[in-house]
Amino acid sequence: MLDANTVRVLYIDLGRREWRVDERPELARYLGGVGVAAKLFTEGLVPDAEASAPEQPVVLGIGPLTTVFPLATKTAAVFRSPLTGEWGESYAGMRLAMALRFAGYDAVYLTGRAQRPVYLVVDRDGVSFKDARGLWGLDCEETGRCLREWEQGRGFRSIVRIGPAGERGVAFAGVNVDTVRHFGRLGLGAVMGAKNLKAMVVHGEKSIPIPDRRAYRAVYEEIHARAVDTEVMEKYHGLGTAGNVLSLNAMGALPTRNLRENRFEGAERISGEAFAQKTLIRKLACPGCPVGCIHVGLYRRSFAEGHEYESITLAYDYELIYALGSFLGLSEPGDVYALIEAVEALGLDAISSGVVLGWATEALEKGLIHTADLGAELRFGDLDGYLAALHGLVEQPTPLYAVLARGLHRATAELGGRDFACLLGNNEMAGYHTGYAFILGQTVGARHSHLCNAGYALDQEPGLGEDPEGVVDRLIAEEEWRNVLNSLGVCLFARNIYDPPTVVRTLNALGVPAGAEDLAQLGAEIFDLKLAAKKRMGFDLSHVTVPRRYFETSTLQGTLREDVLGDLLSRYRARIAARA
Amino acid sequence: MPKVLTVKHMARCIACYSCMLACARAVYGDYSPSHSAVQIRTRGGLQSKLAADVCIGCRDAPCAAACQAGALLPRPGGGVRFVRNKCSGCGACVEACVVRAIRLDTDGRAIVCIQCGTCTRFCPHDVLVMEESAADA
């Protein structure tokens, strides 16, 4: 889509071991990223077949701005989620988007199931199907190491792989991208596993001459200057997202011990400040991002008496510290790192893993499940049980683990205990117990992520609480605009840089004739496209329920009331109904 | 004396490729960071240290001496000037470069540093700077 007139789609059929490239000029109006991916996905979606069925498509998409403008670093993935059974959407950074751009593809459409484990090598000449039987069973780290050594393209390639969690169909398995980034949430790893697709190496270093150097350089330089010189991005290169630990704790919005509490007495010790001072060794960036928000820390532990240490480096972020820290009552950075290490190696989504284990801890206390079925004792604040249980979720030595591996929505349907399951829209919650807008936002957002519409930010705006229609308006407007940013390929951390006038100028500098109104329209169209696809997959907003727990534990806005949330939900539903 | 490109603080590099994108954009008119005279490399995966493959600005540049087409000319202060339309793509400079910092692009022409300093303006951490070469200091 750097060529303004067309979208180049790489179609890959894993079952037939075939590929082809199609030009799809009629998709150019979707720009790229999630717009194009959503459209392609809905073309191939099979509503009657489950998420793991071979015929379900997985679509990756990059945008017109990818790599050619600062902070345009994300690849969108659209798929059917094995966790919720409906809309699956996820974003990964690092080198994948750049590699796709310079291999010459705007989107990749994957379907079918390989007869035996395979990995794909994608480059400008097309696709090679390679035997992955030797990689099957390996963790994400070792898989990456092998492929780095086996395949070419150092510096201009991306290595995308799943771990044992994806191979075994854990419904919240993630996908590792270049060691430090992921397609998290909603189980893309399990979908790849069901396709017998262990990994994908994408290599791109093709030349793309700049048609209008002068116009392009002017806009590029201005955006670059805003990214490095102003305070717009301070939050991300300073402490990074981990800075949220203390601010959310101070607000009374840090989910703690399965959200029985909203403040954590160990917050200081696992704060972004503590992680930085004690463990941060470097930062990394996705290509084309001068900010470098990826915080890499050193995890050092003693393995024997007499100064015997082993150490590894791991990337940390707020979401990991919340889900594998406060949510489980763990207050030692070393304990959090131990769980991050396991989650990374196994290829699990960190948020869902933490939230499932938090629920299991309470379920054990309440006698709903039993230690014998877990093979481990789970107690808030106790690392060993959690470490064992993470492996249990993947290896599934007992029937209970097999049930938990399907995620809390399905597990609680079988085991009960939904009242204290921290689910929203059937997805495990993100770490913001800020109030109504967060709960509503994650519940109604197309992919049930806090990032769909940023309700947690609305909760922090004074006065909005008295204006329910305003909350609904803002959530919808934000989700529509994010659809645009996600079609451009821009990192959401740069959302304050890429305001509508700036976006228009970047597109025009590339020769894409779009105005602010076209963009607004596109955002709304993608919003409706997703809603229609969700409906085909059986999602109905009038059936959603919000677990009791959210009304028991106080938030930034105090204790929430079910009737107030119910009112917000029905206003939101009315607004959606009016669109149709 | 004119300054030359210097790798000053390699350990501060975040692998953002801003330098490569700048060189490709400004010097080679290409979007692709593969078309940059400076190349940031890992030494084995993203958990390893980073390195920069870049022209060190030789006096009496061996690459210029090797170029029979007259495309590479010694530059005062070190390094070379590059006259692209004279480049025949023979690859003699690639062989001659003492630090293997020259490559050929997809059209078979040299990608070589011209000591313009553009990349340093985009490096957020002063990894790359323009300095007088140590010999002059």
Ligand code: SF4
């Ligand atoms: S390109 Fe290589 S040989 Fe030529 S001046 Fe630079 S470092 Fe020296």
Ligand code: SF4
């Ligand atoms: S000094 Fe100029 S030519 Fe050399 S690497 Fe930097 S941008 Fe490229």
Ligand code: SF4
């Ligand atoms: S611009 Fe600086 S920090 Fe970024 S890759 Fe180049 S040398 Fe490293």
